[in-house]
Amino acid sequence: MKIQKLIFAGLVALLAAGCGGNTIPDPDADAGTMVDSGDDGITDGMNDGGLGMGEEFGDSMDQMDELTMIIYFDFDQSDLRAEYSDLLQRHASRLAGDSRAQIRLEGHADERGSREYNIGLGERRSQAVRRLLLIQGASANQISTVSFGEERPAAFGSDESAYELNRRVEIKYTN
Numbered sequence: 001m002k003i004q005k006l007i008f009a010g011l012v013a014l015l016a017a018g019c020g021g022n023t024i025p026d027p028d029a030d031a032g033t034m035v036d037s038g039d040d041g042i043t044d045g046m047n048d049g050g051l052g053m054g055e056e057f058g059d060s061m062d063q064m065d066e067l068t069m070i071i072y073f074d075f076d077q078s079d080l081r082a083e084y085s086d087l088l089q090r091h092a093s094r095l096a097g098d099s100r101a102q103i104r105l106e107g108h109a110d111e112r113g114s115r116e117y118n119i120g121l122g123e124r125r126s127q128a129v130r131r132l133l134l135i136q137g138a139s140a141n142q143i144s145t146v147s148f149g150e151e152r153p154a155a156f157g158s159d160e161s162a163y164e165l166n167r168r169v170e171i172k173y174t175n
Contacts, residue, residue: 067091071129073167076113078124080132088129091171092136099139105129106170107147108154110163115149122147122169129169144174 071084080088095101107122126145133143155162 067094067171069171071125071169071171072164073125073169075110075163075167076121077167078121078128080128085132088132089136092133092138095133095139095142096137099142100175102142102144102174104172104174105143105145106152106172107145107149108152108166108168108170109150110166111150111153111158112163113150115151118149119147120149122149125167125169129171 067090068087071080071088073079074081091103095103105126107124107126109118109121109125111118113121123145126147130143130145134140150166153162153166154168155165
């Protein structure tokens with residue numbers, strides 16, 4: 001029993017020694033993206049040297065800028081407002097025109113109501129948007145839904161202006 005404790009203590013000591021401040025540089029990173037911040041091993045790639053290395057999106061990103069990505073709802077409602085029909089038609093057309101495009105519909109609610117109720121309300125809202133996109137030509141395998149209920153507010157506060165911003169479905173293109 002005593003030997004097992006010694007072996008365990010030795011292993012813990014070796015593990016602690018192995019977690020020292022040595023950092024292994026990223027072989028793919030160019031010299032301008034690593035910032036030395038001392039012996040703590042933290043690097044930061046947030047400078048201009050690493051920007052512009054990604055994939056070109058061309059005109060499709062210009063179209064994305066035109067599309068609103070948030071659908072707002074009335075209090076305790078999951079019915080879509082008529083003002084969003086044209087916007088959702090454009091999203092559906094984009095999905096129908098590009099079979100590789102995928103979106104995630106994130107349903108949200110304001111803080112009024114229980115957590116369980118708000119999760120259900122966020123789900124009903126995201127499903128309402130999903131149904132309309134499917135009717136207008138999007139494919140079911142392109143759309144996923146999730147409900148965050150009241151857990152991810154867009155605005156903090158307990159007034160009507162904050163509540164209005166929190167009753168929403170966010171459309172997130174995932175690819």
